Amino acid sequence: MHSVSVKDLKLNFGSVEVLQDLNIDINDGEFLVLLGSSGCGKSTLLNCIAGLLDITDGQIYIKGRNVTWEEPSQRGIGMVFQSYALYPQMSVEGNLSFGLKNAKLPAAEIATRVARAAEILQIEPLLKRKPAALSGGQRQRVAIGRALVRDVDVFLFDEPLSNLDAKLRADLRVELKQLHRQLENTMIYVTHDQVEAMTLADRIAIMRAGKIQQLDSPNEIYNRPVNKYVADFIGSPSMNFMNGKIGAKGLTIGDVTLPVDGYKAAGKLAKGNVIVGIRPEHVATGNDVRDAAYKTKVVADLLEPMGADTLVWAQFAGHELRLRMDGQNKIEEGQEIEIGLNAESMHFFDHKTEERL
Amino acid sequence: MNSGRDAVADISADMARGPRPKKAFSLPNFVIYSTLTLLAMYYLAPLYVMIVTSLKTMPEVRLGNVFSLPREITIEPWIKAWATACTGLNCDGLSRGFWNSVQILVPSVVLSIAVASVNGYALAFWRFKGANILFTILLFGAFIPYQVMLYPIVMILRDIGLYGDVWGLVIVHSIFGMPILTLLFRNYFSSLPLELIKAARVDGAGFWGILIRVLLPMSAPIVVVAIILQVTGIWNDFLFGVVYTRPDSYPMTVQLNNIVNSTFGEKEYNVNMAATIITGLVPLVVYFVSGKLFVRGIAAGAVKG
Numbered sequence A: 001m002h003s004v005s006v007k008d009l010k011l012n013f014g015s016v017e018v019l020q021d022l023n024i025d026i027n028d029g030e031f032l033v034l035l036g037s038s039g040c041g042k043s044t045l046l047n048c049i050a051g052l053l054d055i056t057d058g059q060i061y062i063k064g065r066n067v068t069w070e071e072p073s074q075r076g077i078g079m080v081f082q083s084y085a086l087y088p089q090m091s092v093e094g095n096l097s098f099g100l101k102n103a104k105l106p107a108a109e110i111a112t113r114v115a116r117a118a119e120i121l122q123i124e125p126l127l128k129r130k131p132a133a134l135s136g137g138q139r140q141r142v143a144i145g146r147a148l149v150r151d152v153d154v155f156l157f158d159e160p161l162s163n164l165d166a167k168l169r170a171d172l173r174v175e176l177k178q179l180h181r182q183l184e185n186t187m188i189y190v191t192h193d194q195v196e197a198m199t200l201a202d203r204i205a206i207m208r209a210g211k212i213q214q215l216d217s218p219n220e221i222y223n224r225p226v227n228k229y230v231a232d233f234i235g236s237p238s239m240n241f242m243n244g245k246i247g248a249k250g251l252t253i254g255d256v257t258l259p260v261d262g263y264k265a266a267g268k269l270a271k272g273n274v275i276v277g278i279r280p281e282h283v284a285t286g287n288d289v290r291d292a293a294y295k296t297k298v299v300a301d302l303l304e305p306m307g308a309d310t311l312v313w314a315q316f317a318g319h320e321l322r323l324r325m326d327g328q329n330k331i332e333e334g335q336e337i338e339i340g341l342n343a344e345s346m347h348f349f350d351h352k353t354e355e356r357l
Numbered sequence B: 001m002n003s004g005r006d007a008v009a010d011i012s013a014d015m016a017r018g019p020r021p022k023k024a025f026s027l028p029n030f031v032i033y034s035t036l037t038l039l040a041m042y043y044l045a046p047l048y049v050m051i052v053t054s055l056k057t058m059p060e061v062r063l064g065n066v067f068s069l070p071r072e073i074t075i076e077p078w079i080k081a082w083a084t085a086c087t088g089l090n091c092d093g094l095s096r097g098f099w100n101s102v103q104i105l106v107p108s109v110v111l112s113i114a115v116a117s118v119n120g121y122a123l124a125f126w127r128f129k130g131a132n133i134l135f136t137i138l139l140f141g142a143f144i145p146y147q148v149m150l151y152p153i154v155m156i157l158r159d160i161g162l163y164g165d166v167w168g169l170v171i172v173h174s175i176f177g178m179p180i181l182t183l184l185f186r187n188y189f190s191s192l193p194l195e196l197i198k199a200a201r202v203d204g205a206g207f208w209g210i211l212i213r214v215l216l217p218m219s220a221p222i223v224v225v226a227i228i229l230q231v232t233g234i235w236n237d238f239l240f241g242v243v244y245t246r247p248d249s250y251p252m253t254v255q256l257n258n259i260v261n262s263t264f265g266e267k268e269y270n271v272n273m274a275a276t277i278i279t280g281l282v283p284l285v286v287y288f289v290s291g292k293l294f295v296r297g298i299a300a301g302a303v304k305g
Ligand SMILES: Nc1ncnc2c1ncn2[C@@H]1O[C@H](COP(=O)(O)OP(=O)(O)O)[C@@H](O)[C@H]1O
Pocket: A013, A016, A018, A036, A037, A038, A039, A040, A041, A042, A043, A044, A045
């Protein structure tokens, strides 16, 4: 049984079609991340699952129950928002217990659940404070706690870490992952941050203009993106793209021809124009060049040192090529570097449909 | 010599540290303060005349020197204005009008704010059919001159049997306050994050639960603004009071007018001045008291949770 099933979901705002015929099944205990650029409909989808938006068409199932017409509070979900959305005039305790009081739970039960959530999230010393007296990280913990006390099977997160600074975001990310391990409930997590998506997700759904482009494990999405958009979206620095042509002798880019042996095509690799993608970290440098199928030299035009590694901007076969080298390499701008390319770490896309070949 | 002076200048430039010292006197400050002082005197002069006149005896008022301080201070005019001044109908001063005004004011303020907050809340968060049209009509309502509706309302009140009743006037005040108060609440609620409402819905709060338990507790600043608007507006009202109530329930402003305008022999300027000040006291107190609350309310509201 799926934990959450969205069937043929359609949502219009007036005449604007935001989601069209969207289908997705989320497994029990899965951590699913909805990833996409701003405005692609991630929050809209989450709000539809939560019941905060009236959908135009389709059905939503949670735990096998059709909840399409049910109120958010009846759906068995908890939700955490980007702006925390804590009730400013209530103490932390009041915030945590508000939903339980609305559900008319006995006072003893409420106290037990609040105490448990406070313990899990380590916010016991804050229970009497008002939200205004909390830091951003503490507020987000309380917001998570408010979902936790509901004792539900499905958690919905809408960019919960976006308002926090980088360090805190990294810390809370790990805590969220641990929380998921501990609770083992289903989590649907919206973000536009690919690092969050890659680190947290069991599966990632990449969305674009209201459609799911690819729904796969982070590893699969990184290694076998289904189209150029996904390939470009995932990975930082992003993938290099070049125009090429597959012919009898292999792949021709500009005046360079390379072998395509080792490329795992979906079907048989047909001859014709293709878009070639290669990630900066998959351009071989240093000792790795020895084993590469194709070797050449490029000039480092510009360097972007980032400590652990250095991003090199160069020209290759009439295209811009970014490549990533170990940060300990002593290289200078204008210096020649030896690089190697392998077809197995390349991605070929149809030059018209931009689908993976 | 020259080089010596430069050295001194350099040292003083190097000493610059911390807040820049403020000049005690400068031309712009002088212009600003003298203008403000003059304007303040201009606006305070009438108040001064009223206060000193109200504390003079009639023989002294007759001397005609309006700016002079009273030679012999008396509170007799104040007592008379409050308790025994006569209108054409009765001789119990402003006190009758004061209590009538209170009876009109309290229910009007409570009713109008209660209804307007619900209106504003519904318009801000619950996108129902025709919400925009309703809002436009409300906005339009804020600009209709009162005089146009004076007589139709008389007829309506007569038909529902409230003409001349204090409650009739309460309803009229509440209705006329509705456009601007609804606008006020709608805009305030619209400025709150929508996610707050969403969170409350997930927590199982309904239409009223969200309003009463989540929104109103954080609406102190706007409620204070609404109270100021309504108290001053309703207390100062003369037109509706004289049209929609009977003489025995006339509000204070109408009573004041009747006291000032009914003359038996000579005009008692000291009593009239005292009566006017007493009548204006309520809005004045509201400004002073709520001004402080207002700032505190805004400060409290500014801290977003
Ligand atoms: N209440 C609304 N009315 C009209 N359009 C909306 C509304 N909410 C969102 N949209 C539109 O729907 C699209 C998806 O929005 P959203 O789901 O918030 O995107 P995101 O992926 O950034 O969360 C956007 O183009 C946005 O402009």
